[in-house]
Amino acid sequence: MATVIDGKAVAQTIRSEIADEVRRLSEKYGKVPGLAVVIVGNRKDSQSYVAMKRKACCDLGIKSFDIDLTEQVSQVDIIKQVHELNANPDVHGILVQLPLPKHINEEQVLTEISLEKDVDGFHPLNIGKLAMKGREPLFLPCTPKACLELLSRSGISIKGKKAVVVGRSNIVGLPASLLLLKADATVTIVHSHTSDPESIIRQADIVIAAAGQPKMIKGSWIKPGAAVIDVGTNAIDDPSKKSGYRLVGDVDFEEVSKVAGWITPVPGGVGPMTVTMLLKNTLEGAKRTLEQNS
Amino acid sequence: MATVIDGKAVAQTIRSEIADEVRRLSEKYGKVPGLAVVIVGNRKDSQSYVAMKRKACCDLGIKSFDIDLTEQVSQVDIIKQVHELNANPDVHGILVQLPLPKHINEEQVLTEISLEKDVDGFHPLNIGKLAMKGREPLFLPCTPKACLELLSRSGISIKGKKAVVVGRSNIVGLPASLLLLKADATVTIVHSHTSDPESIIRQADIVIAAAGQPKMIKGSWIKPGAAVIDVGTNAIDDPSKKSGYRLVGDVDFEEVSKVAGWITPVPGGVGPMTVTMLLKNTLEGAKRTLEQNS
Numbered sequence: 001m002a003t004v005i006d007g008k009a010v011a012q013t014i015r016s017e018i019a020d021e022v023r024r025l026s027e028k029y030g031k032v033p034g035l036a037v038v039i040v041g042n043r044k045d046s047q048s049y050v051a052m053k054r055k056a057c058c059d060l061g062i063k064s065f066d067i068d069l070t071e072q073v074s075q076v077d078i079i080k081q082v083h084e085l086n087a088n089p090d091v092h093g094i095l096v097q098l099p100l101p102k103h104i105n106e107e108q109v110l111t112e113i114s115l116e117k118d119v120d121g122f123h124p125l126n127i128g129k130l131a132m133k134g135r136e137p138l139f140l141p142c143t144p145k146a147c148l149e150l151l152s153r154s155g156i157s158i159k160g161k162k163a164v165v166v167g168r169s170n171i172v173g174l175p176a177s178l179l180l181l182k183a184d185a186t187v188t189i190v191h192s193h194t195s196d197p198e199s200i201i202r203q204a205d206i207v208i209a210a211a212g213q214p215k216m217i218k219g220s221w222i223k224p225g226a227a228v229i230d231v232g233t234n235a236i237d238d239p240s241k242k243s244g245y246r247l248v249g250d251v252d253f254e255e256v257s258k259v260a261g262w263i264t265p266v267p268g269g270v271g272p273m274t275v276t277m278l279l280k281n282t283l284e285g286a287k288r289t290l291e292q293n294s
Numbered sequence: 295m296a297t298v299i300d301g302k303a304v305a306q307t308i309r310s311e312i313a314d315e316v317r318r319l320s321e322k323y324g325k326v327p328g329l330a331v332v333i334v335g336n337r338k339d340s341q342s343y344v345a346m347k348r349k350a351c352c353d354l355g356i357k358s359f360d361i362d363l364t365e366q367v368s369q370v371d372i373i374k375q376v377h378e379l380n381a382n383p384d385v386h387g388i389l390v391q392l393p394l395p396k397h398i399n400e401e402q403v404l405t406e407i408s409l410e411k412d413v414d415g416f417h418p419l420n421i422g423k424l425a426m427k428g429r430e431p432l433f434l435p436c437t438p439k440a441c442l443e444l445l446s447r448s449g450i451s452i453k454g455k456k457a458v459v460v461g462r463s464n465i466v467g468l469p470a471s472l473l474l475l476k477a478d479a480t481v482t483i484v485h486s487h488t489s490d491p492e493s494i495i496r497q498a499d500i501v502i503a504a505a506g507q508p509k510m511i512k513g514s515w516i517k518p519g520a521a522v523i524d525v526g527t528n529a530i531d532d533p534s535k536k537s538g539y540r541l542v543g544d545v546d547f548e549e550v551s552k553v554a555g556w557i558t559p560v561p562g563g564v565g566p567m568t569v570t571m572l573l574k575n576t577l578e579g580a581k582r583t584l585e586q587n588s
Binding site for chain 2 (some may be wrong): 019047107123124125126127128130131132133134135157160168169170174178181184185186187188189191193194195200
């Protein structure tokens with residue numbers, strides 16, 4: 001049976017490390033890290049993510065700047081807001097919760113976020129530096145960073161290993177592959193046009209599943225002993241729950257946990273770690289700024 | 295026996311297409327594309343590459359701006375030169391021949407080249423856009439673009455194929471993988487830390503070899519019928535030659551040509567195509583600028 005990686009516990013450890021550092025910064029500079037979380041509209045899922053992020057800031061002593069804009073806000077006004085946050089010296093990280101309403105061009109909004117405050121790490125210049133040898137991005141995208149942190153804190157080495165990333169989104173799959181490559185894994189990216197994904201995944205020592213397909217990856221697809229990191233968060237119907245649904249990953253946990261060496265559960269695996277990495281990026285941004293200005 | 299892809303012939307075809315377009319531009323706007331090639335110092339190999347690029351411009355009606363700087367030039371002066379070229383409206387592409395002398399920070403110099411004139415496509419913002427779904431770089435790096443052009447002009451489709459890139463340099467391996475991924479191949483990147491590269495390469499429908507290891511890839515490593523693009527250009531001793539050396543690729547041509555479906559020779563494969571892609575990028579840059587300003 002696989003070792004189940006307890007993302008919640010690892011996240012808790014890292015959060016207390018962050019809280020310690022926030023205290024030290026506050027003593028040294030009289031300032032705390034600040035994170036602006038911008039939300040547009042009333043999407044229920046976005047609101048619950050944002051609430052979680054703001055609460056997490058609060059818990060660790062990070063100042064949360066709450067920007068709530070109506071569904072009807074114009075692109076010009078969102079960008080104006082971003083520019084104000086860029087200029088605000090107490091804000092060290094800016095996160096614009098996605099998706100934005102359809103009348104807004106996400107790419108144009110995200111490009112306006114100052115590189116020094118791009119704690120999501122989604123700016124193409126950051127991604128370019130992540131891809132290139134000998135360059136380092138200012139921030140690593142939170143979810144891929146969470147995946148690698150879970151591997152390293154579970155004692156799983158990456159160098160020379162075969163890694164397969166399932167999915168190639170700009171937010172998870174692509175940057176996760178680049179990060180694994182930088183860590184000297186032999187990386188293969190599997191996606192919707194891949195024929196016979198099973199046979200490729202079956203060769204992997206490390207699998208990162210980020211396809212958004214509930215329980216897609218079966219036990220027979222996994223090399224015995226492999227480390228399986230499940231980024232998927234899919235709601236499926238479950239009449240036995242009060243809500244009528246439950247969350248499952250891209251990995252068939254029941255089957256795969258019998259074959260793999262390590263596995264992350266959903267929920268309680270990558271999820272809690274992602275928000276933690278956002279807080280860590282904010283801390284790192286604040287440290288960089290405060291140290292430069294001191 | 296593999297079909298030998300004649301890079302020289304394909305390059306010739308594309309060059310005559312470029313020359314036609316240059317003429318059309320000249321008739322329509324009274325302007326021709328301009329390429330500035332900056333060389334620092336007296337390295338023999340760099341000088342021969344630069345001479346080749348300048349001559350190719352001349353042949354196609356592209357105006358060549360020749361900037362020859364001494365080995366001792368300061369970084370400040372190179373950057374000043376780049377800024378002047380950025381500001382010159384007759385220059386549509388700027389190429390700084392690498393490597394630069396050791397006292398110069400290449401990264402800092404390259405970052406100064408205006409994105410609109412980065413015909414080498416090496417700017418991290420260009421690489422980031424190449425990596426990301428839904429984004430398009432202004433220029434594709436020349437050698438990877440040459441590889442894909444050779445595939446497509448040989449009637450080899452990429453979508454859904456297994457592609458393996460051997461090597462992960464910023465100039466070839468990495469951008470070639472990103473380009474293949476964008477074309478919907480299932481991509482694996484093999485590098486110096488990969489254990490058992492043979493077994494991975496043997497699965498590939500398309501192999502791009504860019505490791506800089508003479509004749510590294512053997513016939514037994516290749517899946518019968520695969521397309522093999524050899525980017526390697528390695529000088530090996532050959533007493534039978536007047537020069538005392540000859541050029542070989544990363545692929546053992548004799549062996550692999552018996553197994554593969556397609557193969558590029560060295561010399562005469564990717565080499566002549568790379569310079570051609572530089573000219574094509576310059577043409578595209580000029581078209582973009584002239585159309586915007588008209």
